[in-house]
Amino acid sequence: MENYSQEQLLLEKEKLNVLKLEFEEKNKQMWAMSEAVYKEKKKIEEQLHEILSQKSILETQKNENETNVKLLWEQSAAIHKEKERIETLKKEVEQRHQEVLDSVHYAKRIQLAILPTEEMVKTLLPDSFIFFKPKNIVSGDFYWVKQLSDGKILFAAVDCTGHGVPGAFMSILGYNLLEQTLKDLTNYNPATILTELCNAIIKSLKQTQEFESVKDGMDIALCLLDLKKLKIEFAGAHNPLYIIRNGELMEFKADNRAIGFSYFKKTSFQNHEVDIKKGDCLYIFSDGFVDQKGGPNKTKFFYTPFKQLLIDIHQNPMEEQRQLLDDKFMDWKKELSQIDDVLIFGVKV
Numbered sequence: 001m002e003n004y005s006q007e008q009l010l011l012e013k014e015k016l017n018v019l020k021l022e023f024e025e026k027n028k029q030m031w032a033m034s035e036a037v038y039k040e041k042k043k044i045e046e047q048l049h050e051i052l053s054q055k056s057i058l059e060t061q062k063n064e065n066e067t068n069v070k071l072l073w074e075q076s077a078a079i080h081k082e083k084e085r086i087e088t089l090k091k092e093v094e095q096r097h098q099e100v101l102d103s104v105h106y107a108k109r110i111q112l113a114i115l116p117t118e119e120m121v122k123t124l125l126p127d128s129f130i131f132f133k134p135k136n137i138v139s140g141d142f143y144w145v146k147q148l149s150d151g152k153i154l155f156a157a158v159d160c161t162g163h164g165v166p167g168a169f170m171s172i173l174g175y176n177l178l179e180q181t182l183k184d185l186t187n188y189n190p191a192t193i194l195t196e197l198c199n200a201i202i203k204s205l206k207q208t209q210e211f212e213s214v215k216d217g218m219d220i221a222l223c224l225l226d227l228k229k230l231k232i233e234f235a236g237a238h239n240p241l242y243i244i245r246n247g248e249l250m251e252f253k254a255d256n257r258a259i260g261f262s263y264f265k266k267t268s269f270q271n272h273e274v275d276i277k278k279g280d281c282l283y284i285f286s287d288g289f290v291d292q293k294g295g296p297n298k299t300k301f302f303y304t305p306f307k308q309l310l311i312d313i314h315q316n317p318m319e320e321q322r323q324l325l326d327d328k329f330m331d332w333k334k335e336l337s338q339i340d341d342v343l344i345f346g347v348k349v
Contacts, residue, residue, distance in 0.1 A: 104137045104165060111138050111168055114175055116145045124153050127348040129322035133329070134341050140167020141286045141341040142175055148188060152226050157345045159219040159239065159286035167341065174218050177201060190222040190235035191271035194259060201260045217260020221284035230349070232282065234272040242283040242307065243276065244314045249307050280349040281314045288342035294332035301332055318348055
C-alpha cells in the first residue's frame, strides 16, 4: 500500500464503494426475485391444489353420472317394456270397445225395428212429427202408435228409467208389455191401459217394498184419438198433454206417479176426455228437452219457455216444427253434453 498514493487510495476506495453498492443492489434484486419466485410457486401450488380438488369433484361427478346413466338405461328399458304392455292393453281395450259399440249399434237396429216406422206413423197420423234424439246410441225413450179396430188411434211418448243400454232394455220391455196389455183388454181408455201396464211392470220386474227389488219404471203420456168424433182421451204418468188452439195452450196434467212400483196406495190413473177442433196441435213428450242444461247461465230449459216455444212454432208445418225444435235444442246446449234422451211427439188435428 505504500506504493499507492493518497489519491490512488481514494480512487480505489470509491471503486470499492461503487462495487459494494452494485453488490447490495444486485442482492436486493436477488431477494426481490426470490420473493417473487416464492409467491409464484405458492400460487402455482394453490392452483395445483384447486385443480386436484376439481379433479376429485369431476371424478365423483363422473361416477355419479355413470350411475345415473345406468339407472336411466334401466328406467328406459322398464318404460319401454311398460309402453309395450300399455300398447297391448290399449289394443285389447279398443277391440273390446269396438265389440261393445258393434253390439250397441246392433241393439239400436233391434230397437228401431221394434219402434213404428216413419211411414207407419205418417199413415195413421199424416200431419205429425216425432223429434227423437237419444243421448247415446240406444234410447230409454220410445214412441208408440196403434190403430184400433174402430178406427181410433192410440199414441204414446214413453220415458223409461235410465238411458243408453239400461234404458234401452227397459224400453224394449215396456214396448212389449204395452203391446201385450192391449191384447188383454177390451176397454181401451188410456187410464185403464196405464193401470194394467203398471201392474204388468210390477209383476215382470218382481217389484216389492224390499230395498233390493228393482224400482225402475216408466213415465208416459198416452192418448186415444178419435178423429171422427173429434175427441181425445188422455192419461199420463208424470208426463202431461199440451193442446194449442189459436195460440192458447191448454195443459192436461198427468198423475204424479210412474208406471211401476209406487209407495202411493192409488193404483188407477185418471182419464181425461177432451173435445178437440180441426187445427188443434197436440204435444206429448219426455222431460229430456226441458231438463237440458244450456244457455248463458248453463241452466235447465224449463217448462215455461218450452210452452212458449211450442206456442211460437205451432202454426208452422209439422216437419218444420220438428226442425225448429232440433235447432233450438242444439243452440241451447251448444258445447254442453246432452244429459238425457229427448222425445217430442206432435200431432195436428
